[in-house]
Amino acid sequence: xxxxxxxxxxxxxxxxxxxxxxxxxxxxxxxxxxxxxxxxxxxxxxxxxxxxxxxxxxxxxxxxxxxxxxxxxxxxxxxxxxxxxxxxxxxxxxxxxxxxxxxxxxxxxxxxxxxxxxxxxxxxxxxxxxxxxxxxxxxxxxxxxxxxxxxxxxxxxxxxxxxxxxxxxxxxxxxxxxxxxxxxxxxxxxxxxxxxxxxxxxxxxxxxxxxxxxxxxxxxxxxxxxxxxxxxxxxxx
Amino acid sequence: xxxxxxxxxxxxxxxxxxxxxxxxxxxxxxxxxxxxxxxxxxxxxxxxxxxxxxxxxxxxxxxxxxxxxxxxxxxxxxxxxxxxxxxxxxxxxxxxxxxxxxxxxxxxxxxxxxxxxxxxxxxxxxxxxxxxxxxxxxxxxxxxxxxxxxxxxxxxxxxxxxxxxxxxxxxxxxxxxxxxxxxxxxxxxxxxxxxxxxxxxxxxxxxxxxxxxxxxxxxxxxxxxxxxxxxxxx
Numbered sequence: 001x002x003x004x005x006x007x008x009x010x011x012x013x014x015x016x017x018x019x020x021x022x023x024x025x026x027x028x029x030x031x032x033x034x035x036x037x038x039x040x041x042x043x044x045x046x047x048x049x050x051x052x053x054x055x056x057x058x059x060x061x062x063x064x065x066x067x068x069x070x071x072x073x074x075x076x077x078x079x080x081x082x083x084x085x086x087x088x089x090x091x092x093x094x095x096x097x098x099x100x101x102x103x104x105x106x107x108x109x110x111x112x113x114x115x116x117x118x119x120x121x122x123x124x125x126x127x128x129x130x131x132x133x134x135x136x137x138x139x140x141x142x143x144x145x146x147x148x149x150x151x152x153x154x155x156x157x158x159x160x161x162x163x164x165x166x167x168x169x170x171x172x173x174x175x176x177x178x179x180x181x182x183x184x185x186x187x188x189x190x191x192x193x194x195x196x197x198x199x200x201x202x203x204x205x206x207x208x209x210x211x212x213x214x215x216x217x218x219x220x221x222x223x224x225x226x227x228x229x230x231x232x233x234x235x236x237x
Numbered sequence: 238x239x240x241x242x243x244x245x246x247x248x249x250x251x252x253x254x255x256x257x258x259x260x261x262x263x264x265x266x267x268x269x270x271x272x273x274x275x276x277x278x279x280x281x282x283x284x285x286x287x288x289x290x291x292x293x294x295x296x297x298x299x300x301x302x303x304x305x306x307x308x309x310x311x312x313x314x315x316x317x318x319x320x321x322x323x324x325x326x327x328x329x330x331x332x333x334x335x336x337x338x339x340x341x342x343x344x345x346x347x348x349x350x351x352x353x354x355x356x357x358x359x360x361x362x363x364x365x366x367x368x369x370x371x372x373x374x375x376x377x378x379x380x381x382x383x384x385x386x387x388x389x390x391x392x393x394x395x396x397x398x399x400x401x402x403x404x405x406x407x408x409x410x411x412x413x414x415x416x417x418x419x420x421x422x423x424x425x426x427x428x429x430x431x432x433x434x435x436x437x438x439x440x441x442x443x444x445x446x447x448x449x450x451x452x453x454x455x456x457x458x459x460x461x462x463x464x465x466x467x468x469x470x471x
Contacts, residue, residue: 077395083245083289099393103337110336113463163329165406166336169399176395 026061028068035069039089040182041144049086076175097180100173101224107170112216114161116209123160127201134194150193151178180227247401248279248287267305328460330406335451335462339444345390346435346443354436360386364425376421377414381407420457
């Protein structure tokens with residue numbers, strides 16, 4: 001009935017993504033990263049359609065949990081929900097990716113500037129924590145979660161800025177960038193954004209606005225090169 | 238593919254925000270199709286599509302022959318993700334506008350048709366008439382309409398939500414827009430400068446005029462924005 005996930009595939013998915021060691025029913029927050037990782041690692045193929053039921057079976061949770069995860073992913077533009085269609089993973093093309101990156105640059109410049117104003121110790125700790133997790137995932141060869149965590153770093157930094165609408169706007173750009181990265185960067189070498197992230201945290205902690213801006217700009221340059229080069233040489237149309 | 242559903246998406250966002258604000262409580266029915274479509278200024282087919290999306294999201298359920306009932310379950314999720322504007326200060330909104338609108342207006346200047354320029358100028362004329370008639374309500378409305386028309390001209394779907402959100406925020410803070418006649422006249426002049434630059438297809442100038450307008454808007458509200466030093470002179 002469902003061509004997307006064969007039974008065998010289901011098992012692999014579950015084996016690859018053990019639930020964190022806790023008892024009780026998984027929540028939206030537990031399932032969201034697992035589904036996003038599955039999308040990023042293309043265990044849910046781009047442009048594939050799936051149903052709430054099939055995902056519910058795979059992840060062993062109710063449809064209502066799946067529905068809320070899909071709502072969050074659709075808010076982030078990662079999953080497209082359309083009337084009378086099954087949910088679908090977005091597939092940003094080269095031009096869209098370019099525009100997303102441009103919009104990110106604008107938003108993140110302002111956000112970094114604001115984040116430098118009064119960085120709180122617990123927020124900085126959270127950022128360093130994310131960098132560490134990202135690094136650990138890379139060491140273990142877990143590319144999907146590493147890309148997701150890399151995006152979460154930017155969203156956490158945005159949350160620190162204290163401008164909720166602007167952070168929310170970035171929230172619709174970063175996951176799409178992750179998606180494009182996961183799609184295009186397959187052949188390139190290790191993704192080493194975490195070192196640049198660490199340097200950004202240091203600059204924000206020191207309230208060094210100009211340094212933070214410069215580092216963020218460079219970091220986005222690298223991201224852009226990776227994405228646009230990979231897309232240009234890869235599936236140019 | 239994405240752009241064709243832009244209208245529907247923006248309606249979904251509007252309704253989602255209204256639900257998150259608690260405009261309708263769980264168990265209540267949404268207004269009838271005709272009324273709601275009129276309120277939102279969209280066609281009934283677009284509204285129907287939007288309702289289907291909301292149904293997919295589990296926010297509402299269509300009851301055949303009765304109408305659309307609002308469900309309870311996921312409202313807290315939507316509240317946290319759908320309405321960042323609800324808790325946003327005027328300063329946040331201005332900062333957001335300052336970050337994005339100069340860029341968006343620059344894009345618009347590159348692609349606008351003369352017919353579309355004509356429409357913008359008509360809306361500014363409405364604003365001028367309202368100003369001359371000393372009707373500050375109409376003046377604020379024309380300002381919001383100008384904002385919406387201007388940004389509806391961007392073809393990039395990634396900006397649609399944010400434009401919708403800033404429009405909503407403007408409507409919520411309409412009191413601030415109904416200020417003194419001198420301020421209204423200034424705002425009109427600044428908007429006219431934006432349109433002149435757009436008309437001349439001068440992207441850089443249009444961006445600069447929009448930056449100036451938003452900075453002045455901040456000064457009129459007594460808000461100082463955190464912006465790069467090198468932009469202060471422009």
